[in-house]
Structure formats: C-alpha cells, structure tokens
Amino acid sequence: MGEFLRARRAELTPQVVGLPTETTARRVPGLRREEVARLAAISTDYYRRVEQGRMTASGPVLAELARVLRLDVDQRSYLFELAGKPAGAPRATPSRTISPQLRRLLDQLPEAPALVLGEGMDILAWNSLAAALITDFARIPEPERNYVRLIFTDPAMRTLYPDWTDVARKAVTNLHMDVARHPDDPRLTELVAELSQLDTDFRHWWHGQHVESKGQGTKRFHHPLVGDLTLDWDTLICDTAPDQYVIVLTAQPGTPSHDALRALACL
Structure with missing residues (x-):
C-alpha cells in the first residue's frame, strides 16, 4: 500500500492538482504527504499512518485518495484490493443524449x-x-x-x-x-x-x-x-x-x- 501510494503521488505535480506554484525548489518529487491529505480532506497524520501501513483507510477515504491521485479504473481497483475493501460497482456513465x-x-x-x-x-x-x-x-x-x-x-x-x-x-x-x-x-x-x-x-x-x-x-x-x-x-x-x-x-x-x-x- 505504502509503495503504491508513494509511487502515485510522485507522479503528480502541484500544478496538475490545482495547488499554487512554489518559487522554491521542492525536496521531494511529486506531491508531499500533507498536500495529498489536504486535497483528500483528511489529516496529515491519518494519511501518514495509511501510507506507512499502520492503519487501514475506510472506503470513502480510499475513494478520495483515488480521486486526488488521479487513479484510473484499474489503479483504483488495485488500491481497494490492497486495503481489502470492496471497490463497489463502477458508476454508470451519465447520459448525454437529449430526449x-x-x-x-x-x-x-x-x-x-x-x-x-x-x-x-x-x-x-x-x-x-x-x-x-x-x-x-x-x-x-x-x-x-x-x-x-x-x-x-x-x-x-x-x-x-x-x-x-x-x-x-x-x-x-x-x-x-x-x-x-x-x-x-x-x-x-x-x-x-x-x-x-x-x-x-x-x-x-x-x-x-x-x-x-x-x-x-x-x-x-x-x-x-x-x-x-x-x-x-x-x-x-x-x-x-x-x-x-x-x-x-x-x-x-x-x-x-x-x-x-x-x-x-x-x-
């Protein structure tokens, strides 16, 4: 779980997720833990314990992390499998057809x-x-x-x-x-x-x-x-x-x- 989450947040930049651009160089590639936590509306300590494998995130939190980390359908399913949680049925595509x-x-x-x-x-x-x-x-x-x-x-x-x-x-x-x-x-x-x-x-x-x-x-x-x-x-x-x-x-x-x-x- 930790390796997967770290790899996914390393692939993103603050600009991609809508965070302000920093003027100083970043010491770590991708997003920081606190940035992922803020975007997912959870505490940094909560996210740190999930990433370190010291606690299992709930289904709604996993869904938020999947959204924040821009996971595709397969990656999202894998994240839920790692956590031992049911991913739920995929949501039906909304209709764009006008009657x-x-x-x-x-x-x-x-x-x-x-x-x-x-x-x-x-x-x-x-x-x-x-x-x-x-x-x-x-x-x-x-x-x-x-x-x-x-x-x-x-x-x-x-x-x-x-x-x-x-x-x-x-x-x-x-x-x-x-x-x-x-x-x-x-x-x-x-x-x-x-x-x-x-x-x-x-x-x-x-x-x-x-x-x-x-x-x-x-x-x-x-x-x-x-x-x-x-x-x-x-x-x-x-x-x-x-x-x-x-x-x-x-x-x-x-x-x-x-x-x-x-x-x-x-x-």
Whole structure:
C-alpha cells in the first residue's frame, strides 16, 4: 500500500492538482504527504499512518485518495484490493443524449432562452434564443462545451455578464456540488485541474470550498445587439435523466428586458 501510494503521488505535480506554484525548489518529487491529505480532506497524520501501513483507510477515504491521485479504473481497483475493501460497482456513465420531448420543449420556447446542462455543467443542448443571448454554442468543440469553462475562458463572458464575479463564483459553487456527488469522475477532475491552472480566481474560489445547489435567481446581461437585460432564471429537473436539468431565462412581460428578448428573437 505504502509503495503504491508513494509511487502515485510522485507522479503528480502541484500544478496538475490545482495547488499554487512554489518559487522554491521542492525536496521531494511529486506531491508531499500533507498536500495529498489536504486535497483528500483528511489529516496529515491519518494519511501518514495509511501510507506507512499502520492503519487501514475506510472506503470513502480510499475513494478520495483515488480521486486526488488521479487513479484510473484499474489503479483504483488495485488500491481497494490492497486495503481489502470492496471497490463497489463502477458508476454508470451519465447520459448525454437529449430526449426528443426535451428537444421539442427547447424549440417551442420562442421568447425564452433555454439550455440543457449535464453533469459538471456540460452544455448538452440549447435553443436558438439561448445561442443568440449567450454565444454560438455550436462553434465550441463538444468536449469543451462546458458552462464553467466558458465563463472562465471566453473573454466575451466578462462583458456579457456585468456581474461576472458573482456569476463565476456561483458556477464554481455549483461545480463543487457535482464533484461531491461524483468524486470519481475523471472528466470533472480534469476540468477542475485545468481551470485551476488557467485562472487564479477559479483556484482561489475552488479552495474556498463554498457550495450551493442549483435553483433560481436573476442574471444581468449586457448584450451587444439589444443592450441591457435583467432576466429571471429557473432550474427544471429531468426525472427521466437525473444528471440533466434545464435552465430557462424569462423576463416580466411589459418590461424593457422582455421587449429586448423579443427584439433578439426577431433578429
């Protein structure tokens, strides 16, 4: 167990797991014990005793260590075998297929921007008004079509959202919830690592450990064609696809924002 854990943490760098880059040389290759412990939300002493073979980690802790150390399916199974613990059945891959009924719902909302998000806030589908309001999602390669990545990597989002900081922080808190539900998903792990490297704000907010579930609220937009809009957003859960949900944006009839949405629909 100790040899396996030491070998795996030696293969990683602080940058890969989203830790700040150090200016001084490191005395050991890869991650330190205390860094692995912090990322796995356990004490350094607990991790040290596990690595030294002086105690056996619980199943949830082993799952966290597998996530932190970026273990693949075979390595994860091996880790559980070393500990004498059942690894559990692999989690089913979340569906990325949109039902015809849901697709029809999006298309029949002519005055309401709407999009379907999946696990980790992947953008799975959208209607034409959502693309007109936010961005042309079709231009983004499918593997990169993720709402959190879009917020942090597309400079246009900082202009589109006057309250970009609030929007970005909420996206991070929502992503935290998805990662907590699916700690063994390598795509989510890679997304967090990528954005931690690319953006200091993301890295700071991610380590803040704030969480918030999806629900409803208000967003302000500054659109290049129709100007300023204030829209209410609601979350609709798909019973037939628990990892999918619909975000619908609406405006109170008779308001300038409602008129702007209708103008954008005409354009």
